[in-house]
Amino acid sequence: MADMVFTRRTALAAAGGVALSMPAFRRVRAAEVLHVNTWGGIWERAAIKNLFEPFTRDTGIEIRPVSPVSFAKLAQQVRSGAYEFDVTTLGAGEIIRANQANLLENLDSSDLVKSPPFPGAAFQNGASSHAFATVMAYQKARYPNGPPTGWADFWDQQKFPGSRCMQRYASRILPLALAADGVPTNTPSNQIYPMDINRAFRSLDKIKPNVRVWWTQGQQSQQLLRDGEIDLIALWHGRTLELIDEGKPIEIVWNQGQLERAYWVVARGTPRRDAAMRYLESALKPERVAGFCRDSLNGPLNPAAFQYLSAAESARMPTSPAYADKVFEQDILNFGGDVNAVTQRFERWIGS
Structure with a gap:
């Protein structure tokens, strides 16, 4: 019995010692x-x-x-x-x-x-x-006589008719609106920033009636293009590459892609x-x-x-160095206005 008591006490002491040591071990x-x-x-x-x-x-x-x-x-x-x-x-x-x-x-x-x-x-x-880009993608069969090559073409319904889709995201869309309105992007120091916010919204007014969907999820934008519901879309380059890898008849336009x-x-x-x-x-x-x-x-x-x-x-x-003179970078530090205020204005514009 004494041996049994001693053993139990020893076991309890040992267990206590382990328990006491556990926090240090975890640290x-x-x-x-x-x-x-x-x-x-x-x-x-x-x-x-x-x-x-x-x-x-x-x-x-x-x-x-x-x-x-x-x-x-x-x-x-x-x-x-x-x-x-x-x-x-x-x-x-x-x-x-x-x-x-x-x-x-x-x-x-x-x-x-x-x-x-x-x-x-x-x-x-x-x-x-790393960086990703908001680029233009289109259904290849839709434009057999020549594809769009920049955001001015995206805005041009006469030359490039068809349904449009853009992201519901102000800081990504307003720079594209300025590019469509003729503000140079393909320069060593692009002229998009600081943005002329009012000019950007005037440009957006021209494309708004033709935008079928303002997408909010990457998967949503990809599915619209995959299903052929949209002819021209502004979306992330990675989503476009995934569709191309699936064998979908989609083409990507690197020119005037917006880097983030x-x-x-x-x-x-x-x-x-x-x-x-x-x-x-x-x-x-x-x-x-x-x-x-x-x-x-x-x-x-x-x-x-x-x-x-x-x-x-x-x-x-x-x-890629091959696109250095084609893409431009987002510049939040030189935005041209308060980002939050511009975003709120964009949301009101969407709903108007």
Whole structure:
């Protein structure tokens, strides 16, 4: 019996010792795990293969994806201190909002700022990763005598009759309206920005009666084109490439495509800040971002990435050197007005 009592006490003491040691053990493990916010789907698979797994091989730090991307979640967790993810991606407009709200870790002490791997590697506490483009796509059979080549053609119902479709997104559509109205885009410093907001709305007034759908979801825009319901559409280049890969009779127009950059950022106050900073530097390595963009249908912002891509692969990317004199970039910092006020005006215009 004494032996039995001793054994039980020993077991309880041992169990207590394990229990007491568990928080320390978990703290050590937490330092070896990084949570990265993703868009899910093909985007996440491309990131796991080309960005996450190589980082883990280099550092021993496991990356666990968390989706979907959420600006609201970023803000909530920074304010609460309960972190669901440490790293996420933001567009230019969102990154400016995030800095204004003090939601991001400062990159000034990072190598991305002190020794940038390429010009513009860091922007507003973000690491310049990749870009997508809003482009024009059309049904090839619809225009056998010559396709549209720019936004002025998209606006021209006489020369290019047919149904239109555009995104319900002010900061992407107003620049296209100015391009359609003759504002130059294909220059070293495009003249779209700062935007003449009133001129943009006057241009939109001309196309509004012909826009059958103002789409709000990428899948929706793609389905309208796939089903042949729309002849001409303004949509994301990746969605267009997916249809082309399916064998659909669709063509893409790179000329006057509107580039939008995406940036990796670190949530302010995350306890895994050091690992997150290491990830940002790793994710911009040219061979890694090249593979990620190839598989996710984006374009790398690191020019050296194109050394790791074939000519055919580069031709599918809006940041390809071949399109440098054709596309133009969105410039939220030089927008021409308050983005929120313009967005509200656009929504009222849609409903009028």
